[in-house]
Amino acid sequence: MMPNFDPLYIVYGGLAFLPAIIWLLVIFKKTRNKKIQLLIFFLGTFSVVPIFLIQYLFLNFPQLDFVNTLESSIKSPTLQFIILYAWVSITEELVKQWLVRYLDSKFLLIETINDSIQLSLVSALGFSFAENIFYFYQIGTNFGFAPLIVAYLFRSVFTTCGHLVFSGFFGYYYGIAKFSISIVEQSNLSGKSFFVSRMLGKLLNISKIQAYQEATILKGLLAAILMHTTFNYSLEMNSSTGNPAYIIFAAIFIISCYLGLNHILKQRAGRLILVQDSTQSHPSTIAKTDEDVIIELLGMWFNKGKYVDVMHICERLLKRDPDNKIVKLFKAKALDKMDSSNPYRTILSKLFPDNKEEKTTK
Amino acid sequence: MTDINITIEDIKIGGSANDNSQSEGKVAKIVLFKGQLDETNVDEKAKLIYALLEQNPKNLHLLMNFEGLEYMNSKAIGYLTDWYSKISEGSGKMVIAMAHPNILDILEVVGLTQLIKCLPTVDEAKLELLDTSGITNSNQGGDNSSLIAA
Structure with a gap:
């Protein structure tokens, strides 16, 4: 539902800003280009707008709500949840990543694989910050102080971390796809066969490199969607069954994904500047x-x-x-x-x- | 299939023309390459050298004459490294003579020139090869040219 502006949003915005700043400081420890990243964080906050637009359309024009139509045709509640959260994941991940790809295509911001990850993290943080404002508002005004505190702590730590990690992995694969010419050649020489990319290329009548690029971006998107859906589904199961095991799983899942992404960021290959600067060849x-x-x-x-x-x-x-x-x-x-x-x-x-x-x- | 011709000859050493390279348990051979070592022939031709290494596991002194070698691929370099290791393990020695500049370049970047001496002439290579082999000319005051006779 498109929110009507209430001055309380400013209060909840201030609340949401604190964890966002803390996360920004965590991300900034690993980066040099802070001004660009602050800009992307700011622009990332507007990436919730398309999500709200879609929700508004579905609410006011139910005939367009194909997700609801699909859910209605399925009897299994589990499958209904999965479809719903997969849809939410797809839209959110695409929107978060779109900003990074658009800015990179205009300003060539991404010089290394780690740049791609970093910028995706910051974009996701902006999105999460904006999303948190609306969630805190909804919970604070409808459910009261105690549920707000619980939601505030959980969303600030785990949900925000989740958004970062999901986008971080998508950013990692986007970085690999961007530098696929060098990466494919090096991997080829190390014995990797790229059988799937070759077959895909023949099927779509495109080069092996192009096929690899598309397949890698798709892999990143699927990884992000899978992680995002898993997380959201665990939270839903916790909410509907009251079983705390689901929330514990969700927390451990996010921490594991975070550690995985951290490991990727430490790889030396990720720091390599793969962009060719023709003025300094x-x-x-x-x-x-x-x-x-x-x-x-x-x-x-x-x-x-x-x-x-x-x-x-x-x-x-x-x-x-x-x-x-x-x-x-x-x-x-x-x-x-x-x-x-x-x-x-x-x-x-x-x-x-x-x-x-x-x-x-x- | 690209052409490559590999011949293996004894290097005569010692004070007499009748002495051969098998004196005192030390074996000195010269391997002449003529052509190109590439994917089409390197595996097949490498067997010749491996057979030589098998026949002479100890104290093999090998002079690789690369004068006629126009090209060697990555596999050939891999084999060269392996031959060097096997010869060194058997207390032998390997030297390279008259490598073309491009091949020398490759060997330098790969780091093999730090392990295997590369000499500009066959005579210098033979002197280097036999220098630490402990083989001495029995005619100490005489002409030493027979030491390096092929």
Whole structure:
């Protein structure tokens, strides 16, 4: 239902702002470009508008509410819930991600996979902040203080975290899709076959890379929808059955997803600047055919787990061809692949520290 | 299938023309490559070297003459690394002679030039190969040219 403006919204807006600021500080610890991210947070708050518009349309024009029509045709309450929450997840995830993709297409904001994740987190935070205002208003005015406190604490921590994580994963896959040319070539050389992308490409009459891009974005969307639907469904089951196991599951689920996303953000390959800056390109001083032989060897040895050798070769090759993204990816992935208990990992991290080819936090 | 010709010859060492490279338990061979090692032939041709390594597991001294080698692919480099490891494990030695600049470039970036000495001439390569083999010329004051006779 489209809300009529009540001055109490300002009060609840202030309440919702506190956890949003705390989450922003958590996200900002891992970022450099704070001004852009603040802007995206602000714009993200308006991404609830399409959701409200759809809800308004469905309420005032029930013939358009195909979700309700679909639910009515299904007898199983479980399936009805799943369809409803899948629909909610689809619309919310698409809307949150749309802002990031639109701004990136205009201003090329995304230079690394981690950039894509970060911007998705901030956009989701804006959305969650706006959503929380309306939820806190509804609960505060209709149910009173005690339910408001419970909702405030749970939504500020778990629901907001959920929105961040769902969008974060979508952002991760979008980042991979964006840099698919380099990523596919590097993975190809490491022995990955991309059978599905090849078949999809033939089916849709598009290139393997394009097919991979579309499939990856779809994978990200499906991952976000699945996580979002799982979370919402758990909350619904807690509400309808009163069984606290569902809410405990929901909390553990969100924490696990958060830890998973945090692990992804720590990968060195995610910090690699994969965007080509033509104003700062450096010519290669090694013949292309010779370089191709070495890169093929990198793939072979990467596949065999010879990560130390791969790193050393990459370092030497980058002195000859500093802009080669495939070699940079091999180097970053070799370090990521090395067991954290391997002493070589520590030595090599110090020998080949983060440099200008990677984005780092301050 | 791309053409590649690999021949293996003994390197004669010692003070007499009759001495062969099998003296004192040390084996010195020269492997001549002519052509290109690529996907079509490298697996097949690598078997020749592996057979040589099998026949001489210890103290094998190998001189790889790359003068006629125009191209080697990544698999060939992988094999080269493996041969070097096996020879070193058997207390032997490997050197490379007359590699083309592009091949030398590849070996340098891969790091193999830090392990395997690459020399510009066959004579220098033979001297390097036999330098630490402990083989001495019995005619100490005489002409040492037979030490490096092929």
